[in-house]
Amino acid sequence: MIDTLAEVLPPLMPMLAGVPLLTGALAAAFRKRRTLRHVISLATLTGILVFSVLMVVVTAQGTVLAHQVGLWNYGIAIPFVVDAIAALVLMIISILGITSVMFAMGTHEARARFYHPFVLILFAGVSGALMTGDIFNLFVFIEVMLLPSYGLLAMMGAKLGANGARIYVTVNLLASTMLLAGIALVYGTAGSVNLAELHGAAAEDPAVAIGGGVMLVALSIKAAVVPVHGWLTRTYPMTSPAVTALFSGIHTKVSIYAIYRIYSVLFDGDPTFLWVALVVTSLTMAIGVFGAMGEKTTRSILVFHMISQIGYILIGAGLFTVFGLTAAIFYLLHHMIVKASLFLSTGAIEETYGTGEISKLGGMLRREPLVAVTFMVAALSLAGLPPFSGFVAKFTIIQATLQESHYWVAIVAVVVSVFTLLSMLKIWTGVFMGPEPKNLEADALESQARMHGKRYLRVEAQAETPTLSIGPPTATTTAVWEGRQAVKVPIKLIIPGAILAAITVFFGLGAELLMMLSETAAEQLMDPSDYVEAVSGA
């Protein structure tokens, strides 16, 4: 069974990038068929999920799937390669895609004509970037991934001003150009852009290492590692919660994946530079969490947390042992799920009550118990408490640092956890506990009308006259809102976050399975000879 799959899957792998491109174009073509667009989008994302689960099953034994696109010879074609880490990351990303599209359908954002096409093309870029075994093609797929993101960010963030989109585009274009320059330097010094052909080139030749270093710096900018993290905290909160949740698991994480892949193959895990990674990750953990403590809205706190957690994930790159990489891969997969869950549960409140500002919210535990439970599960998992997957992730990361006698990194990781818990408690006490603000409901209704009224009249009044005017409230419309029933987060906005929270519980209780898969992935990163063999066909 698995052997047949291993034969059948590789020629189909380019479809993972091709089909979303095609269905994305299809979805863009159907101007007026909104339901059809929803169906196309969810069907494509589910297809990616099913395909990636199959790939996880096949690669779990250490098999590497490789296909030369266009069937040209090795070294000429662009190879698509999938090993355990690529399959796992793709699986988790497609779960995130499905849940955040569900959320966007709940908030009616997905009704925008180009929402689904953008998401599908984004996924084409993601699967291409994860599968490609060619560094120039990696750059191209990263751009395929970024261009629709610019559209999504600007489209959904238009009401928050242009600055978010401007910063996002400029920083990312600069990082992409740096990546391109790095690729050019590698090609100029080593004479190839095929990762398998470049195996170990940077460890042997310092000139190649400089080119590879430029690439790694560019990818670190995209991953928002500490000296270059400011752009993320100023752009991710500047769009809609659904888009933030989608991006949280994709862009920075694909860059992290690329960092791991390039350090594993191009640098062959060369231990000379690992101390740099350890210093940078420790700084990232600490500065990210301190930034989070100072923020005032739920989403900007969570965005700073993302930076701090990126530090944790990259510790694995600084250790480069099988155990360290296992822990880091587990952390990466766990973190993508948990972060998206947190963005979705706080986003549900933000969408319904019209504000994410902590001081304007309160008493949600009584009002929205389901959201509160979802948030609490994910928050405790993020802070690393025992029943959830975050505990396993942090525990193994710290164990791995201790094993390599990097005591100060372990200390930073533990202390940062305490601050993570503190800032999660800040959201918890501010949003879920305490008294309800006096005008909570009226403000919520009004902001709903303002946020959605211009685009679609979805404020359903309970009164006999369900007509609502667009624009500033008049005496009549206010009266209609006053007569409305209590504001509640609709169940369709709770479900996506709850699914992800359930997955983190599952990964916590059944950590053995994911840990095993992560270990296979880590072994392949430590010793990329299987990868090279699979691509070169030797």
Added chain:
Amino acid sequence: MSIAVAVGLLTAASVYLFMQRGMVRIVLGFVLVSHAANLIIFAAGNPAFREIPYVGVAAPDDQADPLPQAFVLTAIVIAFSITMFMVTLAITTTTDDDTETEEESPVKVLTSSMPTVAAPRSTNGDADAPEPRTSQLPAQHSRAEERRDGEGGRP
């Protein structure tokens, strides 16, 4: 060597432009930096080979490396599309392309577009005639206006 000098000049000019005020100048900086990156790719193909890389046109020993040319062709298209998008961002959503706005933290923007505290309502509960809550539109236009006011003294 001449390519190295050109790359250096282009990069220096682009860094200078990135630091300028105004989105259009930043876009011009990006145009220059992608030129620099493209020249680096050309240089990677060893510019000592100058003949056209086309079958039968020249001896293969003298033909230029075609792979970097394909890379550059791809990169030009990508940079072009993003440049177009940036130019669009420069002319939409605000009154000018100024990037030197006051500190625009997400908190500020997220909260300013949300409803402010409601107008005083009757506290004793008899809300038979609720006051229209009109004066609460956030000052969406105020930033541009403030700036214009602030620059009032300038010629």
